[in-house]
Amino acid sequence: MLSSLDERVVEAGVRALKMVYQSPEAPKAHRLTADALQRLVVLLSSDNRSVAEVAARVLARCCEAPEQKAAVADAGGLEGLLRLLSTEELSRREAAIDALATLTSGSSDISRRVADSGHIISQLLPLLKSPSAHVKFLVSCCLTNLAPAMPSTSANPSQTAEVVRKAVLPVLAKLLNDPEVREEVPAVLSQLVADNRELQAAAADSDAISKLAGFLRRDDCSQRLKEGTLRALSTLCADREQSRRQLLDAEAMAPIVRALDDPSPQVRLAACMCVRSLSRSAKSLRGSMVDHDVSTPLFRRLDDPDRDVRITASATLCNIVLDFSPVKEAVLAAGCIGALVALTGSPEGELRLNAVWALQNLVYTASSEVRAAVLAAMPWRTVVDLTNDMQTDVQERTLNMLRNQCAHCLPPEVIKVLQWSGGEMYPLLVSRVDPAASHPVSHRVQALYTLVNIAAAGEEEGRDGILDAGLAAHLPSLLAEEGDDVRLAAVWAVINLTSSGDECPGAAKRVAMLREAGVSAVLATLSQMELDAEVRERVKTAVSNFVAHDMFTE
Structure with missing residues (x-):
């Protein structure tokens, strides 16, 4: 019908298309062929003003897919709509703006082509004052789409993105009161x-x-x-x-x-x-x-049938479980720890990351009951797999989770963590701090602080196990690194491994092992250097620990 030589047939055909696409029951999955789209573009230049207007209305409703937008643009549709926008008749201009708003939505390429086409901004801005709410809304849509494609500065002040956005904002704010739009x-x-x-x-x-x-x-x-x-x-x-x-x-x-x-x-x-x-x-x-108990419905969303909902819900839980003991306990009571652990095995990288991140924040300053529940729900094999995940940020968050799990622990809790790992905790962590392995700095920092936390718990076998796993051989290189983050973590490890007192009967042995590995010599060098204030103070503490055991040499 659109190709008929009879103008009345063409008009009837294009009006029929308009009725179809304006219907709430419009076939969204059905797409017009390239030939049909090209014919609609041709009709934008029809001498019959009604046909041109209706063709623009159809294009505004049938071109949501990127390939359809590209087909219309490549067929000259943008030029046809811009010509229609330059006419005097408001209804035709409105139809052109409607179509341009659709074509530029989500398409940076088409937005750039339209923004660069000439005087469109100066044509659209005055229409923000139209008495018609619908016209103001369509113009706002179009300008919002075009703004990212506009320059931040221009010889013509009205042609900048900032000016356009500031002109549109109050219009949209007022349109919130209009039931029509x-x-x-x-x-x-x-x-x-x-x-x-x-x-x-x-x-x-x-x-x-x-x-x-x-x-x-x-x-x-x-x-x-x-x-x-x-x-x-x-x-x-x-x-x-x-x-x-x-x-x-x-x-x-x-x-x-x-x-x-x-x-x-x-x-x-x-x-x-x-x-x-x-x-x-x-x-x-x-x-x-x-x-307002926002956590309970969020827990349900972890099992939502929609992928995007699951991802966003898990990301939201990362923030909410960080500070609040009631939320941590609610996670435990609702049985959601298992759901988070299950998500760590998702094929979706975002879900794995968010789930590990949520577990990392969950065990941060958590009660012993919450920490124990995480150990019970999460097999050590899962941890190993996550530390070898294809995404490095998943690896880092897993190491951070181990760090938080071991923070502020009592000796019995540390023993439980070590038993949970089946003796693999130390080899895993020491392999991550090995300078020769070229792991990211952030990974080495997290692994080091996990060892620092274990040593801080005061469990003597745990401290000895750290050195037995080979950490002493890596410490001189870690202490000599230029970056303060790794160096500070390494100094803390030395401090906690060499602390003396009645509760640390094995300290002398560990001091001897560290001295033999060259740690005391590196500390002596560091004590003479210009260092970050915190690193400098911690180095002093480490040196004093060696001196207390009469093992430190100048």
Whole structure:
């Protein structure tokens, strides 16, 4: 029909397409062929103004896939829409803006081509003052898409990304009050202010956070509005403590927690994102989240059927379990330690990382019951596999988990950890600090501090086992490293291994082993060097330990 020589048939065909794609039951999976898209592009230049307008409306609804957008652009669709934008008739201009907003959404290449096309910004900016809420919204969408493709400076001040974003923000803030476009506005607002703290602050000052929170409290909040609102709040609160405080003061926590169990996976994901932003708050604000029992629905999301929900929920738990004993105990009571351990075996790298990270934070300053539960749920073989994971950040977090597991332990707890490893703890850690193995500095630091924590527990067999595993041979090289991080950790290891007293009967033997390995000589050299203040003080302590045993030589 679109290729008919009869203009009336063409118009009927394009109007039929418009009706199909505007329907809520439109076949999203069905895509127009390249020939059909090219024919629609041709119709943008039709002498029949109605046909050109309707063709633009169809393009605005049928070109969501990247390949379709590229096909329209390659067929000259951008030029056709820009010509349509230059006409006097508002309805045709609106149709062109609608299509341009769709084509530029998520496409940096098309956005750049449109932004570089001439006077489009100067054509769009005045339309932000249109009496039509729909026109203002479409223009805001288009400008939001184009802003990242615009220069930060320009001979024409109105042609910069900053000016455009600042012009769009107050318009979107006001459109939150308009029922005609309210469902669509939060998503665009989120895109506009992403990674821009100045705009996030301006949005908060324009009362956007309280308006969005108000949507969540309404019983008639649709799933689309709920998802967009939660995503917008997540973005607005991602980097600003003041915005997080505003959101909590707006009594939004309860509906956010309820949204974690929403039937829609998109809403559940957006709720997890919002909670994750809030979980970056200062400890006092995160305490408010604990009061609303946000952890319980988050635990359920670890088994969510949606992959993205599982990833975001596990990332959120990393923050929430860090500081609060009630949350740590809730994890234990809910049996979620096993779920986190199971996720460490996921084929998804993000899930493995988040799960190990959550376990790392869970055992940090945790009760002996929580730590013991992690040991019971996590086979040592799993730890070994994670320390050899293809992702180095998973390896590092696993070593950090071991460090936290051994921190502030009593001797019986250290013995349990060593028994858990089946005697493999020391060889694993010592292999990680070996300078010849070329492991990342951060990995060596975590492994060293794990040994430091074990030695600090005061369990004599544990201290002897560290040296028996070969650490002494590596310490001179570790102490001589240029970086303060490894050097400080190595000095702490020496201090804890050489501490004397009635509770350390084997200290003299260990001092002798370290002296024979050359550790005392390196410490003597370090004591004469200009060092970081903390390293210098720790070196003094280590030297004094040797002196106390009459084993230190100048």
